[in-house]
Amino acid sequence: MVDVATDTRTRIIEATRSRLLADGYAGLSTRKVAEEAGVPLSQLHYHFGSKGALIIALFTEENDRLLERQSRMYAQDKPLWQRYEQACDFLEDDLESGYVRVLQEMLAAGWSNPEIGDVVRDLLTDWYVLLAEVAREAERRFGSLGPFTPEEFATLVANAFIGSEALLLLGFERPVMPIRSALRRIGLLIREREEGADPSVGHQAPPRTPPNRAADGPVVAG
Amino acid sequence: MVDVATDTRTRIIEATRSRLLADGYAGLSTRKVAEEAGVPLSQLHYHFGSKGALIIALFTEENDRLLERQSRMYAQDKPLWQRYEQACDFLEDDLESGYVRVLQEMLAAGWSNPEIGDVVRDLLTDWYVLLAEVAREAERRFGSLGPFTPEEFATLVANAFIGSEALLLLGFERPVMPIRSALRRIGLLIREREEGADPSVGHQAPPRTPPNRAADGPVVAG
DNA sequence: TCCTCTCTCGGTCGGTCGACCGAACTTGCG
DNA sequence: CGCAAGTTCGGTCGACCGACCGAGAGAGGA
Numbered sequence: 001m002v003d004v005a006t007d008t009r010t011r012i013i014e015a016t017r018s019r020l021l022a023d024g025y026a027g028l029s030t031r032k033v034a035e036e037a038g039v040p041l042s043q044l045h046y047h048f049g050s051k052g053a054l055i056i057a058l059f060t061e062e063n064d065r066l067l068e069r070q071s072r073m074y075a076q077d078k079p080l081w082q083r084y085e086q087a088c089d090f091l092e093d094d095l096e097s098g099y100v101r102v103l104q105e106m107l108a109a110g111w112s113n114p115e116i117g118d119v120v121r122d123l124l125t126d127w128y129v130l131l132a133e134v135a136r137e138a139e140r141r142f143g144s145l146g147p148f149t150p151e152e153f154a155t156l157v158a159n160a161f162i163g164s165e166a167l168l169l170l171g172f173e174r175p176v177m178p179i180r181s182a183l184r185r186i187g188l189l190i191r192e193r194e195e196g197a198d199p200s201v202g203h204q205a206p207p208r209t210p211p212n213r214a215a216d217g218p219v220v221a222g
Numbered sequence: 223m224v225d226v227a228t229d230t231r232t233r234i235i236e237a238t239r240s241r242l243l244a245d246g247y248a249g250l251s252t253r254k255v256a257e258e259a260g261v262p263l264s265q266l267h268y269h270f271g272s273k274g275a276l277i278i279a280l281f282t283e284e285n286d287r288l289l290e291r292q293s294r295m296y297a298q299d300k301p302l303w304q305r306y307e308q309a310c311d312f313l314e315d316d317l318e319s320g321y322v323r324v325l326q327e328m329l330a331a332g333w334s335n336p337e338i339g340d341v342v343r344d345l346l347t348d349w350y351v352l353l354a355e356v357a358r359e360a361e362r363r364f365g366s367l368g369p370f371t372p373e374e375f376a377t378l379v380a381n382a383f384i385g386s387e388a389l390l391l392l393g394f395e396r397p398v399m400p401i402r403s404a405l406r407r408i409g410l411l412i413r414e415r416e417e418g419a420d421p422s423v424g425h426q427a428p429p430r431t432p433p434n435r436a437a438d439g440p441v442v443a444g
Numbered sequence: 445t446c447c448t449c450t451c452t453c454g455g456t457c458g459g460t461c462g463a464c465c466g467a468a469c470t471t472g473c474g
Numbered sequence: 475c476g477c478a479a480g481t482t483c484g485g486t487c488g489a490c491c492g493a494c495c496g497a498g499a500g501a502g503g504a
């Protein structure tokens with residue numbers, strides 16, 4: 001395997017990602033990918049065998065990057081609410097980078113394509129296992145999470161993120177539906193628990209404003 | 223417009239729905255739809271003009287059915303927690319009927335197709351507006367929803383449902399990720415608030431069991 | 445040197461796609 | 475009856491799809 005200036009295989013993967021962001025999974029074409037990568041069409045099949053294997057290779061690569069960053073983040077020795085806020089910041093980054101779009105396209109493709117479904121299920125399972133462990137740690141450190149088991153709480157937050165991502169990709173505007181601020185508020189909930197503070201006081205807690213007047217940006221972190 | 227035994231237009235719509243459930247939006251083909259409907263291919267374009275207009279007609283029909291049932295349900299004079307549980311029951315029905323799949327395919331298609339995106343955004347906005355009103359009523363009747371505005375709480379629950387649906391469609395198995403029981407627990411939270419009961423006592427509250435041993439079915443209602 | 449393995453290349457296969465056409469059929473009205 | 479509008483029909487257009495082919499370039503070892 002010779003490493004050319006920019007490896008052909010890498011260029012194909014990146015072009016696939018680019019076309020996926022532009023046209024979605026439904027509109028993905030091997031010819032457009034080849035054109036964008038600047039390589040002959042036949043190179044796609046030489047390096048990956050098939051269109052399906054190509055897209056799965058892309059998915060796996062995104063997967064690995066996600067897991068690596070994720071475990072690095074949660075290994076930090078910080079208050080839990082700060083780590084949660086960092087997760088919210090990551091969401092903003094990932095929306096901009098196209099990461100979220102790729103994941104959601106994978107997810108949707110998995111409904112019809114069992115092979116893709118298996119890959120995505122593995123990815124999301126790993127993510128859930130990590131979040132559930134964090135939730136268990138939280139319960140150990142500062143008590144019960146209401147009526148929820150740690151696993152249920154982790155599932156709920158994770159799925160709220162998944163759903164929020166899908167809606168943000170659809171272009172829901174800021175004032176209409178307070179998607180971002182709703183997710184950020186969970187961090188506030190965690191912080192109140194963690195610091196044993198009186199919820200009615202709130203540290204630098206933002207005012208609760210109705211969504212038609214509220215800015216739907218980050219409400220806690222800058 | 224003559225009404226034949228089964229109207230051609232209706233048969234095409236139903237066939238479109240059927241093929242969408244089988245192949246997903248990415249794999250939807252007008253020829254397969256025509257074959258399933260038992261009509262010539264040209265009928266699709268005569269009645270709907272284009273593939274895009276056909277799929278949007280289907281989406282709109284599902285939309286109308288959803289809104290009708292939704293408003294009927296929330297108009298009931300029942301405790302809020304009972305109405306929430308009914309919403310959870312609807313989720314089970316809609317998963318089985320293919321409703322959820324159609325909605326989620328619409329959602330995903332909207333990421334790439336602006337016209338579809340507009341339709342889906344309108345649908346989901348109506349849904350959110352209704353839920354937000356319910357949340358405002360809840361806050362009026364039994365006080366603050368933690369750090370959340372009613373609109374944020376509604377958004378959070380709605381998005382948790384959207385995300386949960388996507389994952390359930392992907393085939394997440396019951397014991398691995400307690401998706402259903404996590405959603406059901408929210409009803410418990412509402413009930414405790416609504417009845418002013420001590421959370422630690424709980425009415426017929428199910429035991430909190432770790433997810434590897436818990437059945438992930440309905441945890442409150444049968 | 446020559447042989448082999450890896451990789452690149454242009455070209456083309458059979459098939460499917462959405463869209464469109466003109467002719468024929470049905471229905472209702474005068 | 476004759477006419478017109480609404481509907482159904484088989485057939486076909488050009489474009490695009492994923493997959494595959496054999497030739498050949500280039501590097502590295504024997």
